[in-house]
Amino acid sequence: MPEIVGQLIGFAVIASAIRSFVPLFLATIGGVFNERSGIVNIGIDGMMIFGTWFGAWGALRFGPVAGLLIAMLAGTLVALIHAIATVTFRVDHIVSGVAINILALGVPRFLSIVAFGQGTQSPAVEQLPHFSVPKLGEMSPVVPLTLVLGVAAWYVLNRTVFGLRMRSSGENPRAAESLGVRVVAMRYAGVLISGAFAGLAGAYISVELVGQYNEGMNQGRGFIALAALILGNWSVVGAALASLLFGWTEALTVFLRVSWIDNAFIQSLPYIATLVVLALFFRRVRPPKAVGQAYEAGAPI
């Protein structure tokens, strides 16, 4: 069955999988940072949505490079809300994250009406100059940038003092503090870095992948990134592999056509794959020890 092989691992599918891999990997790297610092960030999806909007808006006003940077800034600012709520006010991490996701349903709609004159989409925006890869076709410069960022994230987290301090804040904050680590600052840093990555991931989708903002275009990728985080066992390398798997299932929704499966189900493939991954791997992985727990600096034990 050469046709089905082409639909599963043909060059067009691989190229599409790489394009879908980028936002998932970026968001998952962000998730690695916030979770390793000890904060759960269910709001990644919302931060990505803000990224899609601000990316398109920035690209429209100041060009694509500025769009990506503005989206990163917007993601960081939304993450700051999450950090203030969870680190400083010690609100339940999931409650705060859910609140941010709800905010991301409404605020972009309002902003769109103000900035674009209609609620659900932006005009087409200018993209970065894409480059051509043999067999795979046009690629956004954000693709290699993502790989560079992935290597950088791995290095920072595993080979620097900053990374060690961040990881210790998520494993054993009490012990970390006794060794002079400023746990609160580390957790702020983890969440803000996460917001920046999520913002960039969102902007990649609107500016580079589609070329305009559409309401709902993020399609729950932030939650798939959370599943990739679990599947990747909270490591950058694992995140890359998991994102590749989910990126590939997303590509299949475009290319896979099987006569006895209705297309509606093929469209649901990334979500079903996420459920399967959760079911198979949730028990076998090891999250950071203190993730999700409130921490009060200097409090008596």
Next chain:
Amino acid sequence: MKVEERPPPPQPEPAAEAVAGRIGLAEQARQLGMRLLAPAVSLVVSALVGALVILVVQRSFKDLSAVASSMWNYGLLNRSSFAFIFGRATPFIFAGLAVAIGFKAGLFNIGVEGQYAIGALVAAVVGAKVSAPTALEVPLVILAGMAGGLAWALIPALLKVYRGAHEVISTIMMNYVANGLLLYLLSGPLKDKHQVGAIAQQRTVEVHDTAGIGSMVPFFNSIGFNFRASSPVTWLFLLALVSAALYAFVVRRTRFGFELRVLGTNPRAAEPAGIRTNSMMLKAMLLSGAVAGLAGLQDVLGFDGFMKLDYVRFYGFTAIAIALIGRNTGLGIVAGALLFSYLDRASSGIGLNTDVPKEVTLIMQGVIILTIVVAYELVRRAAARRQLKEAHERA
């Protein structure tokens, strides 16, 4: 469900009782004030942010007063305002209760969105297929809706209990899978193929008249309201209120509710206390899904008469906010539902009467959610500090 046994209250001396009564009343008033403080602060902050946004975007005080007046006049004083608010609050109450049941057990059911969509679909199909007297058919379609919601909560519930999969992610994934399933069913096997009219909608066959849920307007008008006959409020509003009362009773007064709360507040203590945590978790999730299944019924059985593909209302996400605002209490959820329903009504007013985008109320809703969780946390800490201080003073 067995009602918890409570020890008989101790009998204090008459004089002491009187003193305790007075202190108790002052203390109760203070506690009530503390409880209302957080929502009040949150409402004020959201109004201020809303006003600020309008000023920044429109740069005029005239628009601000136009918004305020239409929020007041159209939102509350218009002839049918309250009918709209009650009708809109109906799905919010059901969905809010569904989220709250999960919260009580320490579970985050973010899948209410998919659960009520599937519930509405099942109810619509049953209502179209089965023909029975209203007294039989209406309970049947309501149960069908609950069964649909329950079925959609089953997979995340099983994944949670047997595989440990986090319900936040799995329930959200189920929302997307529900979309896929609806797309398949409503454009194919369940599509009404005998529609009259130019454009065939992707929707189910219309339900029998006996499955329709009646308007509550005649009742309201008989007790002194003056709603337009077409106002969108059905008897499901009453069912929503009864459900909220029932929820409050079950959570506070029954063994099931007690075990639910133990599981939610201290899961590690639950197992040693003889609570079968896995079974409780499963029950809580399924009950949450079943109640969620009620949220879509008003649109399908009260208004449209069929389930359609573009049925996406975001009740599920609003419901999370409502459960948070209402602190998972029955009364609080009804109040939160009425508040968000009012904001929707006010939003239409802003859209009709002013130049300001009506989506400004969405921003206000977002701000309410974020500030309320912080405000509750601050109030809780203040109360804890006070208790500590009082304990020191007594000692």
